[in-house]
Amino acid sequence: QKEVEQNSGPLSVPEGAIASLNCTYSDRVSQSFFWYRQYSGKSPELIMSIYSNGDKEDGRFTAQLNKASQYVSLLIRDSQPSDSATYLCAAPLSTGANSKLTFGKGITLSVRP
Amino acid sequence: DAGVIQSPRHEVTEMGQEVTLRCKPISGHNSLFWYRQTMMRGLELLIYFNNNVPIDDSGMPEDRFSAKMPNASFSTLKIQPSEPRDSAVYFCASSAAFGATQYFGPGTRLLVL
Numbered sequence: 001q002k003e004v005e006q007n008s009g010p011l012s013v014p015e016g017a018i019a020s021l022n023c024t025y026s027d028r029v030s031q032s033f034f035w036y037r038q039y040s041g042k043s044p045e046l047i048m049s050i051y052s053n054g055d056k057e058d059g060r061f062t063a064q065l066n067k068a069s070q071y072v073s074l075l076i077r078d079s080q081p082s083d084s085a086t087y088l089c090a091a092p093l094s095t096g097a098n099s100k101l102t103f104g105k106g107i108t109l110s111v112r113p
Numbered sequence: 114d115a116g117v118i119q120s121p122r123h124e125v126t127e128m129g130q131e132v133t134l135r136c137k138p139i140s141g142h143n144s145l146f147w148y149r150q151t152m153m154r155g156l157e158l159l160i161y162f163n164n165n166v167p168i169d170d171s172g173m174p175e176d177r178f179s180a181k182m183p184n185a186s187f188s189t190l191k192i193q194p195s196e197p198r199d200s201a202v203y204f205c206a207s208s209a210a211f212g213a214t215q216y217f218g219p220g221t222r223l224l225v226l
Binding site: 102 | 146154155156157158161169172204212214215217218219220
């Protein structure tokens, strides 16, 4: 298993629906997780971070972390066409004395008007 | 405030030529990261610096790649000689401290013919 995996996608939802994006991780990564959004042709930008088991809400976005099952999710409520982008899950991977942020390949979300 | 600045934004070169990518991190940020993004491999960390010192270059694909950070406000990533498989988008990111939120530059789109 890769350290951070995003296997589903692309995802298409109608405007106003809930979009659910999932990410699984291996034992090698540290227990902090980040969701980046990347619009086509643009650079990634951080939208959510989560460190503790459970849910973290920020506006229409909710990050969910389940350490027992080793997955982290991002829910987008009331999806808007402007949410159409690629969403990257990331976590620090320990490399001896240091760590480096490791990204999944991303899930492309399309919100249909 | 100026974000991370990268130049050039686009580069087209022929196989065998030397390519130099440049990055100016956000003022005051102590950590700098070079990433490469392709459809096949996603976003990969190549090397990162902390206080101008290279910490982990294990992601550098081979000896053709080198990176320097001569001072806190400038870094270069050099490919010599370049090959078609080096074609990708190269991002530079910086953070206020190692482990803090990373802010990405706009990227350099490199095409090696």
